[in-house]
Amino acid sequence: MTRGALTREEILDAAAGLVRQHGPGALSMRRLAAGLGTAVTSIYWHVGNREQLLDALVERTVREMGAVRPAGRTPAERIVSVARGLRRELRARPHLIAMVHERGLTERMFLPAQQALVHEVHAAGLRGARAAEAVRAVQFQIVGFVLVERNRERAPAQAPAEGEVWDPAAVPGDPALSRALSRPADPERLFLLSVRALVGSLLAPDAPRGHP
CATH class of the missing domain: 1.10.357.10 (Tetracycline Repressor, domain 2)
Structure with missing residues (x-):
């Protein structure tokens, strides 16, 4: 998968899946990149660092709970x-x-x-x-x-x-x-x-x- 084919939502979906299954401690940028078949730099390019990724997951969870x-x-x-x-x-x-x-x-x-x-x-x-x-x-x-x-x-x-x-x-x-x-x-x-x-x-x- 190339950076151009990867979307922010796909990254958040994969990150949310890791957190749901194993907890926040299991979420690393390297593990996430490996699961998506992309480079770690591609993850950073789309969502920023790990703390920014966690913030994005929290915001998305808040939105989903409002549905x-x-x-x-x-x-x-x-x-x-x-x-x-x-x-x-x-x-x-x-x-x-x-x-x-x-x-x-x-x-x-x-x-x-x-x-x-x-x-x-x-x-x-x-x-x-x-x-x-x-x-x-x-x-x-x-x-x-x-x-x-x-x-x-x-x-x-x-x-x-x-x-x-x-x-x-x-x-x-x-x-x-x-x-x-x-x-x-x-x-x-x-x-x-x-x-x-x-x-x-x-x-x-x-x-x-x-x-x-």
């Missing part, structure tokens, strides 16, 4: 769709998200999703502090859930394992509960359950406001 769009017929459905999309995007690029955070751009990254949520809570009739609390509650639920998921995935093997802890005889009168808890959790199902319950509560006409 989450609501879908659905009702405000509640659209809020849930934003939550699902944001969770999916956060899970798809943990190392890149960490880089965004380290560069102090987390709030800007979340702004488009917040704006989409504001539009939907307004459509549901919420205003003022109650609307702001609803937006933040949904955002915290998404981020908190993703952090728990990541922690569970990185946790060492447990002994006894999740499926070995619960004995059907441990809860008299409800052996089905013990059997269900002995099976692995379904994160997607739990996420939808929790977000739908939260959104339903937040959008209810008589929903109480939180207090410090």
Whole structure:
């Protein structure tokens, strides 16, 4: 591949792939050039040095996270769709998200999703502090859930394992509960359950406001 055939976006795609798979520490200009079949000087010519490359990756990640769009017929459905999309995007690029955070751009990254949520809570009739609390509650639920998921995935093997802890005889009168808890959790199902319950509560006409 010659320099003339190589584009900046191709370099960023390849760099993002390395970071997603192996983390920022694995990203070197030499390794990137080798993967693209070009000279290191060509990488510098298109994106500058390594720090400039990382900055470009962060900026692109911020833009990509802003592409989450609501879908659905009702405000509640659209809020849930934003939550699902944001969770999916956060899970798809943990190392890149960490880089965004380290560069102090987390709030800007979340702004488009917040704006989409504001539009939907307004459509549901919420205003003022109650609307702001609803937006933040949904955002915290998404981020908190993703952090728990990541922690569970990185946790060492447990002994006894999740499926070995619960004995059907441990809860008299409800052996089905013990059997269900002995099976692995379904994160997607739990996420939808929790977000739908939260959104339903937040959008209810008589929903109480939180207090410090």
